[in-house]
Amino acid sequence: MRVVVADDSVLLREGLVRLIEESGSKVVAAVGDGPSLVAAVGEHEPDVSVVDIRMPPTHTDEGLRAAVEIRAEHPGAKILVLSQYVEVSYAGDLFADREGGVGYLLKDRVTDVDELTDALRRVAAGGTVLDPQVVSQLFAARRDPLAALTPREGEVLALMAEGRTNTAICRKLVVSEGAVEKHIGNIFGKLGLAQSDSDHRRVMAVLTYLRL
Structure with a gap:
């Protein structure tokens, strides 16, 4: 070989x-x-x-x-x-x-x-x-789609579920806006939420979080 x-x-x-x-x-x-x-x-x-x-x-x-x-x-x-x-x-x-x-x-x-x-x-x-x-x-x-998220991504998703904006999440976690955007992109990817004109991925991610 x-x-x-x-x-x-x-x-x-x-x-x-x-x-x-x-x-x-x-x-x-x-x-x-x-x-x-x-x-x-x-x-x-x-x-x-x-x-x-x-x-x-x-x-x-x-x-x-x-x-x-x-x-x-x-x-x-x-x-x-x-x-x-x-x-x-x-x-x-x-x-x-x-x-x-x-x-x-x-x-x-x-x-x-x-x-x-x-x-x-x-x-x-x-x-x-x-x-x-x-x-x-x-x-x-x-069985649990959230199991693929890192601890930090879990924190970001939890704050999204509270209705926080990216700016508010930055302040809460003391990270840059770019870092928050990267975490959110990873969340969408790991939850299988492809970009779509008919669905709001942020809402869909929060719904997934709240169902579990």
Whole structure:
């Protein structure tokens, strides 16, 4: 297999490269951020990419967002997410096309090299590999659409439900108006509220909040 590795930790990245190559596969690129991952996949067209979630610049969900972008730009690209965290906000998008060739494992629960190698081969062959903890949190997020929101986004939505304007939310949370607009945009995206001439997304988001 030809593999791309993306992890912001140099030690972990190099460790993964060594383990993967010792198992008989070839690492064609090893990178430390989302844009470099997208570029490496476009250049090398690997059989599978191993992707961490939290990478520069914000160390939140850059890797997962890059993985979603890769699947959109290169249909059928194989992705194995390997992280310490379960991030549900974009994980659903990663699995949404149901084409297979995706996996999501937690680093602390991968107990040996053979398990990682097997997961890589299954994903590269078009299979799906999921840690049970990831599955449970993804199902929980489907039951509660607000579960995908970050704590700050939850605060912004709660203030929206109080009828506060963006300016009032800025003052309350002591953040810039641009930050509030970004949070509101994220809320709309995570709640699946596309821009429409017939619906008011702000009202729809508040209604979703009040129903739960």
